[in-house]
Amino acid sequence: MNPVLCLSLCLTPNNVFCIVVEAGTPWKGNDTVERHLAAVERVGLSRGLSPQAVSILLEFSLSLRSAIGIRVLKFLVPASTVPEEAIIRGVSWLCVDKMPVNMQVLFVRWVLTVFDLIDSKDQLRAIYGFIFNFVTEENLVRRVLVLLFITYPLLELQTRMGCQPFLMHLLSVYKVYCPELVTISVPAKMKSGFKNHNSTWKAALAAVQKSSTTELLSDLQLSVGVSQQPATRKRKLHRHLTIPAVSSSIQSQSRLSGSKVFPLEQLRTFSQLLENLHRIELPAQMGSLLGSTVALHFLDCVRDSSAFLRLNFWLGHLLHEEFIFCKDGGTQDLTEATGFLNTLISTQCFLQEGFAATELFLYKFLNIWDGSLLRPEILGLLSNIPVVPCSRIKTLLFEPLMQLFFTSSLFFKCSVIECLTNMLLKWLTWHSVYAFEDELDISVTSQTPMNMTLSGLMDSVVELVHFVGRISTIGLQLEGYHSLLLSFTLDFYMMVSDMYLKYDLPLVLMPPAGVFYPALFATDPVNLDKLCHIMYRYRTNLMSAKNQEQKMKISRKTYHEFNQYVVSMVSCLWNSRAFQPGMGLEMDEGLLSRSGVPEPWTRFSLVYHPAFLGYAVDFHENCWPERMKMDLSSIKLGKRWDWYVEFLYCQGLQGLKEFMQSSLRRQSSVGGTRATSDSQSQPPS
């Protein structure tokens, strides 16, 4: 038998204990010890123990590794605070690895219970990693391998022991991570899955705190767990979807006289934040940060990875519970969900980055989404996701989106394109802000473990642009080239055309023919004008890329594509030589003559183009108000043509003006109306 440490306790009136430890004294059957223990127990449970006593007794109980230690731990109810140093020493006992498992568990639970009473947490934070590691080793394991090992025994245990509530709850946590492993169905009503083991102390703690005049711990309830909030029955159904109130562990200013901690809920203004930045305590519930902008400012500047970890865990669990594993299968009132998601979106916009938990949730949700539930919110969240690596972007994002896109309505298609436009904008902005800060390593501020290099980002952007090109080509075809969808698609390319100059991304990608030609032959001037503007921006980007050729290499194919587009635009709109050989878009003459349209090559000129016909008629009426018979071909003659073009520019067709002025070199000598596109001598110089 090992020599057992023993103690003799002296209870002094002012509630301070002196402990004299003598090695080798047997404790079994030692009446003195028993008497003292009983005395301390009485005091502990009635009045609580002073910080010093807590510290000594904790040390004592953890060193004991026996039933008595557990007994001591059980009545270790602090009267006011718990010294940080005691906890750290306790944790060090934890590392010794001699402690029995039930003792370890009891200790961790005790720490959780009194967590909010710990006087300062600066050093404790330093060993958070260790504590979490200790806890996750037993509880929350994300790595699949370990999960496999853990879940199967658990399932076995479950079949053996039946539906023990705590087991079920643990399994439900796993289900969030690994649904294919946990195939049993978790019952819908599972309110208090984990038994509140802390109740051993909580009742006593509450009683002690109540009797003491300081009333420090008025809302221990709040800080222990989300589900313990006093709530009505209705609330409980959506208990997660409310953003908890900000409450940090330290309650009253009076106690702060010694410590340097500033509670977050007292933070009202930005200047307060600046003054107290270094001594702000993170709240007990990370979710509460979402509600307040000042708190978000704080979160943004602390850059504390554990804060983001906590927030992500909370968020991920909540999103799964409420939207993927619904209790009632989706009959609930959606106003609360809408409100919550909107807060989340505005938070992400505020921080200018998406949470990893939201991203993971979206990938799962897209696979079971009907395309209508909470559409604006889901698409809003989707447009905020960080850059997806190009190897996974197809399976994660494109496949589910494509299914939804092609089966849903026109408006859904438009909103998907808009969402992807915003996503591209976010990615490009992100790149332009961070790209040159740290040698193109743009992962510096990201919370995701993913390490994204410039070429990685470029690959993802190329994938995204190609994807939009593909779906918009087919989407336009399915929707009969609806001008609304066309307009949204052109908005996307408006951004693509300017990637180099505006966002510093050395990349020029041309729209596919399936988008370009429908826009060129569009029946409304707005889309055609947009197309002209886009081509003008492409031109500017290509020109400056050409000038800096040593920095980036644009493939000859891109130049060729661009030139071909410009040639067909100029030959259609300006030269009236559409569909003729060498003019971009060619068409068999026999086929054209079968259409029965006279002079088909002039039909898409500035005068006859369906998008401009209205303007032409208007112009004609203004020029020759007395004429009874309309003859649009007279516009093409002499000075009238210049006036007409000027007239078009005055109608707000800015894109057309930019395009024409940049791409045409007028040859005023011959005929006046003939012009050539200088881009034929490619590449532009």
Add this chain to the structure above:
Amino acid sequence: MEDVAKELLSRLVRRIPLVRLRHVLGRWERLSKTQLLSLDFTQPKWALCENLLSLCEENEIAVKDLTEIEMLYRSEYPDQGVWHVFQLVDTSEESLSSDFMHFRDQFKANLKDLINHVSIKMKKLEDESVWIRIAWGGNFSRPNHLKPTYVVHHLQTPYVFVSSLANKHKPLLFQALALSAHCGSVKDVNLSGRCLTALRDLSMRQYKQVFPSRHQKRLEERDLLPNPSIENEHIKLAEYKQQVASEVFGDGVLPKLETAVYKLETKYREHGSENLARRDEPFRGVVKFSSSNLLESLKYCVSSGMASTPVTPLLSSITHKGRNYFVIKDKQHGSVPNTSASKF
């Protein structure tokens, strides 16, 4: 006022919703019009209770009068608590008397013979039902008015509906009932639920039943699908299932039952595993169906094809036999003839 009365009153006020309380107090006739008008029903309940207490003290109201409030409430809103149905058996021809006064005197006398401390209040409603409120006391204790038993009996029918009856009072009540209704004994018919009218309808077979009449049914079915561009390929099957469901569970609004419980006690029968087969103890299991309207749900199960047709006798006997608690044993023990499990 006595403490018992105070407690009873405050409990009543707490339990009864305000709208109903106003209605019940209006019918109570112990408070004058001005007194009633002086009560403010928008107040919080504790304040209302205080006001009511002072009014009662003013009028010198006793416990007896307060129990009347409760009785009024229970009879106006009978769907509170669980009612169990019992049947008076071995009734002779002349025995089911229709004379309320006679029944009342007999019952009171009989019950008071059996137990000293008991407080009985009886009253007959317009629908011929007799409501009995019994507050039980012990040998040395006064009647406990906070946990009364309610008994509803329709004179001239063999059924009695009982709510919140403790096991130890069961023999007393049954004996008194048997004596005063001149019947041999009282039998549990294994039917219980919250809705009193539903239980009455079920036990007395008063709900709308359907008998095989194909022609009429089909016309109704056609009306359900007015749109010519929607056509059901399995229309005949659907009609058949609809018909079967209506035949078994009835038509129109069905009586509201909340639960049906099946207790199974069976031997394990399979060759090969001797260990299990040789067990003396039977395997026991309980299957409980619960719903806000069980019969409606079961009918839907049948009509929508989730339950197989023809309907298993286990389900159909809920309506046919008027019971919702079954014990299913092996044939050799033989209490209920059917052992087939319901198939879903």
Add this chain to the structure above:
Amino acid sequence: MSLLRPFSKLPELNMANVLLVGNDDTFQHVLADAIVKQENNVNVNVRLARTLPLPAENEDSRPRIDLVVLIVNLRSELSLSSTETSLKHLDTGFFLGKVCFLVTGARCTSVPHERLASLRKIAVSLHCPLLFTEDQTAKGISAAAGRVLNILRVSAGLVPLATGLGLSTLIRCSLPPDLDCQD
């Protein structure tokens, strides 16, 4: 035991016929109503069936079926197994863009995950699209009706330049990635 064939009958002008197969009567009826009400340009004919094969006596009155929608309620095992048996009574011609699955109850917590996984496997192996639906809300039902109509219009040949087979290659179900393996 007759096989339902897609091309045994001639199409009619401005007509699209959809067959809804599933044993959840209520949802089927509501969906059918929503489909008929939403389409104004062409005549949409909805046929309801609990399971396949269809009764032989309706053979003559039944028009050519342009799209078979198999409704699977994940809350019930029966629904999945009856869908599996129904699939055997479909001619292979249907699987060239004339079949889709409509899934309800996918977000319900009491649904075992493997049920959805096995349905997904079936859909992947048959190259069919898998549409998810919120069957508890009116908005969800009308959205589902709209999506079914979108596919129906294409598979019935009412959309120029688009074919059912072409569309189905774009929207057919693919196995979702294993999200938990990422590092």
